[in-house]
Amino acid sequence: MVQMTMIQAITDAMRTELKNDENVLVFGEDVAKNGGVFRATEGLYDEFGEDRVFDTPLAESGIGGLALGLALQKFRPVMEIQFFGFVFEAMDSIVSQMARLRYRSGGVYQAPVTIRSPFGGGVKTPELHSDNLEGLFYECPGLKVVIPSNPYDAKGLLISAIRDNDPVLFLEHMKLYRSFRDEVPEGEYTVEIGKAKVVREGSSITLITYGAMVRAALKAAEQLKDEGIDAEVIDLRTISPLDTETITQSIKKTGRAVVIQEAQKQAGIAAHVIAEINDRALLYLDAPVGRVTAPDTVFPFAAAEDVWLPNEKDIIEKVEEVTAF
Amino acid sequence: MPAKNMEQMEDHFETFRILDEQGNVVNEQAMPNISANEMRELMRRMVYTRIWDQRALSLNRQGRLGFYAPVAGQEASMLASEFAMEKEDWLLPSYRDIPQLVWHGLPLYQAFLYSRGHFGGGRIPEDVRAVMPQIIIGAQCTQATGIALGLKKRGKKNVAFTYFGDGATSQGDFYEAMNFAGVFKAPAVFINQNNRFAISVPVEKQTAAKTLAQKAAAAGIKGVQVDGMDPLAVYSVAREARNRAVSGEGPTLIETLTYRYGPHTMAGDDPTRYRTKELTDEWEKKDPLVRFRNFLENLSLWSPGDEEKTVEEAKQDVASALKKADQVPKQKVTDLLKNMYEHPTPNIEEQLAEYSEKEERK
Numbered sequence: 135m136v137q138m139t140m141i142q143a144i145t146d147a148m149r150t151e152l153k154n155d156e157n158v159l160v161f162g163e164d165v166a167k168n169g170g171v172f173r174a175t176e177g178l179y180d181e182f183g184e185d186r187v188f189d190t191p192l193a194e195s196g197i198g199g200l201a202l203g204l205a206l207q208k209f210r211p212v213m214e215i216q217f218f219g220f221v222f223e224a225m226d227s228i229v230s231q232m233a234r235l236r237y238r239s240g241g242v243y244q245a246p247v248t249i250r251s252p253f254g255g256g257v258k259t260p261e262l263h264s265d266n267l268e269g270l271f272y273e274c275p276g277l278k279v280v281i282p283s284n285p286y287d288a289k290g291l292l293i294s295a296i297r298d299n300d301p302v303l304f305l306e307h308m309k310l311y312r313s314f315r316d317e318v319p320e321g322e323y324t325v326e327i328g329k330a331k332v333v334r335e336g337s338s339i340t341l342i343t344y345g346a347m348v349r350a351a352l353k354a355a356e357q358l359k360d361e362g363i364d365a366e367v368i369d370l371r372t373i374s375p376l377d378t379e380t381i382t383q384s385i386k387k388t389g390r391a392v393v394i395q396e397a398q399k400q401a402g403i404a405a406h407v408i409a410e411i412n413d414r415a416l417l418y419l420d421a422p423v424g425r426v427t428a429p430d431t432v433f434p435f436a437a438a439e440d441v442w443l444p445n446e447k448d449i450i451e452k453v454e455e456v457t458a459f
Numbered sequence: 460m461p462a463k464n465m466e467q468m469e470d471h472f473e474t475f476r477i478l479d480e481q482g483n484v485v486n487e488q489a490m491p492n493i494s495a496n497e498m499r500e501l502m503r504r505m506v507y508t509r510i511w512d513q514r515a516l517s518l519n520r521q522g523r524l525g526f527y528a529p530v531a532g533q534e535a536s537m538l539a540s541e542f543a544m545e546k547e548d549w550l551l552p553s554y555r556d557i558p559q560l561v562w563h564g565l566p567l568y569q570a571f572l573y574s575r576g577h578f579g580g581g582r583i584p585e586d587v588r589a590v591m592p593q594i595i596i597g598a599q600c601t602q603a604t605g606i607a608l609g610l611k612k613r614g615k616k617n618v619a620f621t622y623f624g625d626g627a628t629s630q631g632d633f634y635e636a637m638n639f640a641g642v643f644k645a646p647a648v649f650i651n652q653n654n655r656f657a658i659s660v661p662v663e664k665q666t667a668a669k670t671l672a673q674k675a676a677a678a679g680i681k682g683v684q685v686d687g688m689d690p691l692a693v694y695s696v697a698r699e700a701r702n703r704a705v706s707g708e709g710p711t712l713i714e715t716l717t718y719r720y721g722p723h724t725m726a727g728d729d730p731t732r733y734r735t736k737e738l739t740d741e742w743e744k745k746d747p748l749v750r751f752r753n754f755l756e757n758l759s760l761w762s763p764g765d766e767e768k769t770v771e772e773a774k775q776d777v778a779s780a781l782k783k784a785d786q787v788p789k790q791k792v793t794d795l796l797k798n799m800y801e802h803p804t805p806n807i808e809e810q811l812a813e814y815s816e817k818e819e820r821k
Contacts (some may be wrong), residue, residue, distance in 0.1 A: 185612065191642055196601050196635030203605015206549075206590065207613060226595055226632075231602070238591050240578035241798045276799055299801040328804060375804035 137315040143285035144174050144250075144306060147292035148212060150322050152182050158296060159204060160187045162197055162214030162250075171216060172252060172311060194220055198227020201247045202235065211247045212296055218253035218305065219262030219433075232301040233276030247302075248295045254307035254346055255396055255428075255443045258436035264308065265433040266397035271303050272374045272406060278302045278327055279374040283348035285316035287371055290325030298327060307346040330377035332384065336366035339453055340384040342407055343394040344370040347444065351394055354449035363457055373403050378410045385415040390459075392424040392452050396443060399427040421459035424452040472670040474716060475696055476686040480745050482753030491695035495760050498751075501542050501690055502761055503769050505534040505748050508558045510773035511567075512721075515574070519725040523781065525575040528555040529721030535747030536652050536687035536715040537622070538562060543697035544620055549606045550589040551599040551621035555652075555719075559622065563589055567780035568787075577790050578798065588617075597627040600636030600649060607645035607710070618646045618704045620697075626657025628671050637678035637712060646704035648697065649712045652687065658723045659733035675712035687715030688745040691754075718742035791818050 138146065151158045160175055160182075166189040169176035179187040190197050194215055201211035215221050221228070232245040255264045271279045280295055280302055282288035288306070295302035333348065334355050341351040348369045355365040366384050370377065385391055391411060395402035408423045426444045434442040477486045484490065493501075512531050518524040530537060533555075541559040544550065550563045557570050564587035573580025573592065581591040590606075593599040603621035610617045627633050628651060640647045651671050655662050668674060675682025681703065685696045693715055700711035720739060722728035730739075755761035792814040796807055803811060 191635070191638050193631070193635040193638070195632050196604070196639045199598065199601020199632065199636065200605040200608065200639055203602040203607070203619070204609045204612075206602070206606055207609025209609055209612070223631075226598055227601065230595055231598055236800070237578070237795065237798045238581045239798075240582040240794075242582050242585075243590070244801065278800075278804075375806050378805065 135317040135319055138285045138318040139312045139315055140282070140285045140288045140306070141172060141174055141311040143289040143316070143318045144292055145176055145178070146318065147289040147296070148175065148178060149181065151212075151293055151296040152178060152186055154322065155210060157208060158186070158210045158212060160212045161190050161200070163190060163192050163216050165189060165214050170214065172308070174250070174306070175214070194223035195227050198224040198231065201249075202227065202231050202245055205245045205247050206243060210296060213247060213249055215249060215251040217259070217263040218251040218267055219265045221251060221267060228277070228301070228303070229271075229274045233274050236300070237276060244299045245301045246299045248292070248298075249301065249303045250306065251303070252306045252308045252311070254309055255433065255439055256309040256346065258439060259308070261433075261435065266395070266402060266428075268305060268373055269397055269401040269403055272403050276300070277374060278372065279305065280327055280372050281305045281307070281345045282371060283307075283310065283345055283369050285318050287325050289318055290323050291327065291371065293322060294324045294327045297324070302327065305345070309346050325371070328372045328375045328377060330368050330370045330372070330380040332366060332380065333369045334365065334367040336364040336388065338364045338388060339366070339390040339392065339457060340381075340388045341365050341367045341392050341394060341449065341453070342370065342381060343368070344373055345396060347394045347396055350444070350446045351449055354446040354453065357446065357450060358453055361454070363453060365453065376403070376407065376410060378414060381407065381410065382414045385411055386418045389418055389420040390456050391419075392426060392449065392456055394426040394444060394449055397428060398430045399425065400430045402427060421456045424456040426452045468676065469669045469673060472672045472682060472684045474684050474686050475692050476689050477691040477695060478689045478750050478754055480750060482750045482757065484754070489692075489695060491691060491698055493691070493694060495758070497542070498755060499760055499765070501539060501694070502751055502755055503765070504538045504542070504562055505690065505751065506766060506769040507773040508534050508538060509748060510770050511777050514774065514777045516721065516725065518781065524571060526554070526724065526726065527574050528724045529719060530555060530558055532718045532720040532742065532746070533652060533654060533687070534558070535690040535693050535751070536717040539690035539693035540620070540650050540697040540713070540715070543694050543701055545617065547588055547615070548617045548701070549603075549610070549619040551603045551606065551619060552589070552592045553599060553623050553627075554592045554594055555624070556592060556622040560589055560592065563587060565589065567776060568783035571780055571784040572787060575784070577787065578794065579787055579790070597623055597630035597632035599623065600627070601632050601639070603647050603649070604636045604640040604643070604645050607640060607647035607704070608643050611643070611646055616705045618648055618701050620648045620650060622650045622652060624657060625651065625653040625655065625662045625665055625671060626660065627651070628674055629665055634674075634678065637675065637680055637710065640710040641678040641680040644707060644709045647710040648700045648704060649710065650697070651712060651714045652717050653714050654717050654719045656719075656723070656734065658728060661733075670714060672712060672714035680709055681711045682714070683711065684714045684716065687717030688747045688750065690747055690751050718745075793818060
């Protein structure tokens with residue numbers, strides 16, 4: 135095993151699949167010679183050549199349509215949206231075209247496209263680069279939405295995404311790209327899409343989150359231990375489909391929950407998770423489910439990010455409130 | 460660009476024509492390489508499609524079909540261009556381009572299922588190289604580029620043909636697709652059927668450009684404007700575009716000047732609100748069927764007997780296709796749920812169980 139950052143793990147996943155299956159193609163803006171603006175595709179162009187790893191003109195809808203057309207020729211496109219705030223240009227390609235292809239064709243055609251995109255706050259990007267738009271895609275049947283929180287999962291989930299015969303949106307939190315390293319196995323392994331992971335066992339309360347907030351929740355859990363609160367932490371890893379089974383089992387054990395997301399209160403998926411808890415485990419709850427989110431503004435300009443983004447202190451306060459109920 | 464150069468560029472896009480409105484050859488040296496039998500077959504398809512279109516309008520009014528976009532007037536544009544395709548070429552139609560889809564291999568009864576909103580209509584048979592009709596204006600253009608690039612990567616000597624209307628040329632996807640195809644030298648043929656109206660908006664309000672063909676220049680690809688009521692001219696340019704594409708010379712944008720005699724769709728559009736009778740009368744004088752019939756009759760390649768036989772054949776085929784469509788089991792919500800993902804996700808599993816039970820109760 136080697137130590138890798140999340141971005142290295144992501145590159146390694148693409149390299150593994152480019153080697154493994156000649157139908158895999160990696161393309162987008164600046165992904166070839168430049169190796170991606172974050173270097174996520176570093177070295178792939180040199181290793182696999184322009185036929186497999188190539189730059190496209192600067193147009194997201196064009197990239198999406200290209201991916202769908204290539205998928206119809208039985209390729210496995212891995213397309214990049216350079217920053218997630220630009221995804222609106224490709225909404226039709228992703229939501230109205232890829233996500234519906236199997237349905238519209240009565241199961242004859244499929245779109246095994248992986249849509250990679252960096253997202254997430256805390257790295258002081260310009261406007262419309264960091265936005266947490268995952269909730270929009272959660273609401274689109276036919277898509278899967280994966281958000282890894284660490285290098286090991288990132289590689290295993292990305293390999294699964296590339297092998298998946300349905301379109302998978304794979305969101306990479308920019309703050310996690312290089313903030314820490316993790317043991318990552320060489321070669322191929324997969325992490326199952328649609329399965330959450332209990333990353334910390336506990337008995338007093340369940341913290342449910344995904345992406346960069348997993349680390350904030352784990353930090354909060356460590357501090358809460360001193361207060362005698364033993365928090366269980368669930369990393370959703372995939373937000374669509376939601377692993378309601380893992381969530382429900384945990385609630386049945388702890389009786390309390392706080393859902394944490396970086397997205398605004400009216401966005402994201404916390405509300406969906408809470409609705410699922412109400413449907414499946416209401417009678418096991420000792421308190422209403424708490425929510426930690428960003429406020430309902432447009433994603434903030436860089437200078438306000440530190441206050442705007444939820445952090446472990448916010449999580450601790452909410453857990454204390456739910457525990458005291 | 461100075462105005463003079465702009466005018467010179469626009470003049471470059473002259474309408475290509477072979478037959479005049481009476482069916483006389485006006486451009487002998489441009490006659491395509493097409494056999495007598497092939498011309499007869501093209502005529503048969505145009506007559507057949509006109510009859511099927513008339514039947515579809517009436518069936519729609521009786522509530523026996525669903526969504527339908529009439530095609531009369533556009534037969535040469537649609538069918539002569541599809542005639543230039545090879546069986547292994549890919550077709551990406553819009554919702555109006557059902558005739559091309561059927562002549563490319565989709566069984567007629569499936570076209571009727573599509574009209575009714577039954578998922579069976581989208582189940583393109585395995586040996587038919589086509590995508591289901593597109594609803595979003597222009598989205599098929601970017602997909603055609605992807606398919607074309609895929610064909611090139613696979614080393615296939617085949618082409619992706621895509622069809623869209625004049626309104627679609629205002630969409631970003633149209634430009635993105637041509638631009639991508641140009642950059643990748645993808646074997647794509649973009650067929651813009653300029654029937655003058657995007658529902659009600661006339662082409663003059665769609666663009667300030669004199670032609671739509673000239674929009675190819677911005678993408679660095681070849682652009683051609685053709686008389687879309689002239690089947691031989693349409694066939695000729697489409698075949699040439701196909702040949703260019705397979706020989707690696709890149710994509711072509713073809714603008715066919717055509718006209719839909721009927722409404723935009725049968726869903727309540729009233730063309731008298733935005734089109735004059737004079738305009739429609741004028742276009743009907745250019746009718747592709749009349750023109751081609753005259754041409755073929757002069758060569759003794761078509762007779763009233765051929766016409767009658769084709770009309771009868773079309774009527775019978777429509778009737779039996781409709782019967783076959785009627786026999787297809789009604790679609791169930793569980794069928795639809797099963798087609799969301801390759802393997803049902805847990806939420807889909809739950810809903811499959813819920814709707815199976817509901818469907819059993821009915």
